[in-house]
Amino acid sequence: MLGFTQLVLCDVEGEGICTDASTHNFSGLPGFEASAAGERGVSFLENQRILYTVPIVYEGSIFGVLAGERDKANMQALIATDGFDGNSVSCIIDRDSNVVISPTNLDFFFALDDLFVANKDPELASAVREMQANMQANVSGVIVFTTPDGVDVIMSYDPLETFDWVLLTILPADIISHDTDAYIQHTFRLSTAVIVLFSLILAVMCGIYYSHRRQLEHIAFVDPVTGGMNNARFQYSCRRVLDGAKPGAFTVVSLNLMDYRLINEIFGPKEGNxxxxxxxxxxxxxIRPDEAAARGEAGHFFLCLHEHREDAVIARLEEIRADVNAFNAQRETPYYLTLLAGAYLVQEPGLDxxxxxxxxxxxxxxxxxxxGRCAFYDAGITARMHLEKELVNLLDSSLANRDFKVYYQPKVRLRDGQVASAEALVRWQHPQKGFIYPSDFIPVFERSGDICRLDLYVFEEVCAMLAGRLAQGAPVFPVAVNLSRRHFQTTDFxxxxxxxxxQYQIPGGLIELELTESIFFTVGDILNVKEAIRRMHELGFLCSLDDFGAGFSSLGLLKSFMVDSVKLDRSFFLDDSQRAHDVVESIVELARKLGIETVAEGIEAPEQVDFLRSIGCDLVQGYVYARPMPAEELEAWMRARHGGEVTQV
Structure with missing residues (x-):
């Protein structure tokens, strides 16, 4: 590979991976240490192997070393010549006369060793001293002498520009006696060619190194979507500025582009990118020269700002928010991008x-x-994180001990006032912690992924309740069970x-799986959601859409997804204006035409019930009729409401 036996890519600690996939540690080698300090280097390994090294530099910092290894045979082949019918031999020594690369034919050199060590010929000894001085002075020369066995020999020495090496070439004098000058010149030309070839190899190696270094830097440090910093480069840049920073001098900011997935779904991936x-x-x-900005993943970004006051950070973020939305000045219909922000004032620069x-x-x-505003990290957040961790740790024992209780809130049919169905809601009554509100534990389990286990627990409790009523011959009615979006991450859940x-022998049509509207924007593939709804019906489940109207594409969902019912979000009924009434009436009318049942949730006032009855809403759920209650209380409530009888739905 480029004339080398193998190439090696090392980090600054000396750990290297070779092109043959083996790994070695090169720390301590003189050439590696020189390159780690920014210089080119060479190291002599066992068996006359040579390791050439050059530093890998990025923005003034050395973050690796590129090395090329030549073994003895490789170097011998490089310096060998076919001139003089193969009677010449060459080797490379350093300027202190130490052999770097020995020749393939050692006969001459064994003879030379005896001759030079004996040092009996004063003239030859003088010539050797002159050669050693010339080599130190980077001067070429020739020595003519006779070996102990009577062979006249010519030895040329040519200092190389690389690593203070000298090329020695030796050949019998009788080969060139008829035209000595011509052959010596020819030998010098060959030597020069070797030097040029060696220089070209080094030049090619350096060129490939710089090209590969740029490619590696781009892969390692550039975000493929935005072309800016990626998270690895951000962390590297932060560490450089924070290592010498005082506590509180910098702030790390987390930014999230709200509804980025929605942008992808509505406008497509290209517009999202x-x-x-x-x-x-x-x-x-x-950002300023000593600051950094990078994209993490999806619509998540990070900033490292040279700010130490909260008001300064907020002001910077407000400027960013305004600039992000400046494009709306040229739009007839504005579309505002929302950036949610959190920040940590760096009081411990040594932290990871x-x-x-x-x-x-x-x-x-x-x-x-x-x-444009910003929430700042404090000790209270750590306390809340510890509380969340504690709730997760309590889950296993509470599931085993049945500390979770299923409550039921009835849905009343406005046409005749009968209970048409109910929604199953979970409550947590812990023996030590007491009552834990759903708003405290459900978001925690959503984030941890444990919500799927809790959903299955509630589902099985509902099945057990229905199975008990069926076994007793008691009337039953459909029960809605909430389904977290986390389930959609599992195939055929x-x-x-x-x-x-x-297992509980529950007939089809008695259990309704309730999806929140946001699930259609958080699950990556809309086709998967449509297939899941089709699969629900195939398995005999009903399907309803909760929180209808809380998102931005509700009407499109009615067209695209074959749900059995929709629950109008309680936010519709917080506004008692005529405009809000018209919106609700239009949705109810559209759902009726599509054959979809409508449920109004969160209803608390009789006047709201009268309005909903007048526009043809099917069911009402809320405190105006009943709060959520255990199954036994629900039975008693229905008997009291219907004069002691509970009829089959």
Whole structure:
């Protein structure tokens, strides 16, 4: 490979990987240490192997060494010549007369060793001393002498420009006696050719090194979507500036482009990538020479700002927000990009950069932040993180001890006032911690992924309740069970639900799987969601869409996804204006035409019930009728409501 036996790529600690996939440590070798200090180097290994090394430099810093190895045979082949019918031999020595590369034919050199060591010929001894002085002075020359066995020999020495080496070429004098000058010149030309060839090899090696170095740097440090810094380069840059920084001098900021996945779904991946590039370009315009900006993953970005006050950080982020949305000035219909921010004021510069990023992330996720504003990391966030960890640790024992209780909230049919169905809701009554609110533990389990286990627990409890009523001959009604978007990360997750239902022998149509509208924007492949809904119906489940209207594409969802019912988000009923009423009435009318049942959730006032009945809404769920309650209380409530009888739905 480029005339080398093999190439080696080393880090600054000397750990290297060779082109034959083997690994070695080259620390301590003189050539490696020279290259680690920024110079070209050469090291002499065992068996007359030679290791050439050059530093790998990026932006003034050495982060590796590129090396090429030649073994003895390789070097001998390089310096060997076919001139003089093969009677000449060559070797390379250093300027202290130490042999670097021996020739393939050692006869002459064994004879020379005896002759020079004996040092009986004063004239030859003088010539040898002159040769040694010339080699030190980088001067070429020729020695003519007779070997102990009477052979007249000519030896030329030519200092090389590389590593203080000298090329020795020896041949019998009788070969060139008829035309000595011509052959000596020919020998010199061959020597020169070897030198030129060696220089060309080094030049090619350096050229390939610089080309590969640029490619490796691009792969290692450049984000393929935005063309800016990636996270690895960000961490490297942060470490360089923070190593010499005082506590509190810098701030690490986590930015998240809100609804980036929605942009991808509505406008397509190309527009989504263009948006990421736009944000990255804006960030690049707002950072200073000693600061850094990079994209992490998806719509997530990081900043390292030379700011130590919260108000200064907020002001910088407000400028960025304004610049990110400046394109709206030329749009007839604006589309504002929202950046959620969290920051960690770096009080411990020696911390791992990943820990700093995690703290900025934790601050961003700790509470809703206004666009352009920023949540800052503090000890309270750490306490909340510890609390979340504690809740996760309690999950296994609480599932085993059945500390989770399933409550049911009825859905009343407005047409006749009968209970048409119910929604299963989970409550956590821990023996030591007491009552733990769903708003405290459900988001924690969503983030940890444990929500899937809790969903299956609730589902099985519902199946057991329905199976008990069926065994007693008691009336039953459909029950809705919430389904986390986390399930969609598992192939054919619905089969697990179907197996549990069949285990309890629950007929089809009695269990409704309830999806939140946001699931359609957080699961990557919309086709997978459509297939999952088709699979639900195939397995005998009903499917409903919760929080309808909380997102941005609800009407499109009604057209594309074959759900059985939709639950109007409670936010519709917080506004009592005529405009809000018209929107609700239009949705109910559209759902009726599509054959989709409508459920109004969060209803608390009789006046709201009257309005919903007047526009033809099918079901109402809320405190206006009943709060969530255990199955036994629900039974008693229904008997009291219907005069002691509970009829089959």
């Amino acid at each position: 263009d948006t990421l590039r736009h944000v990255m370009q804006v960030l690049g315009r707002h 950069i990943t820990v700093m990023q995690d703290r900025a992330d934790a601050a961003r996720k700790s509470k809703p932040a206004e666009n 619905l089969q697990r639900f179907a197996d549990i239902r069949d």
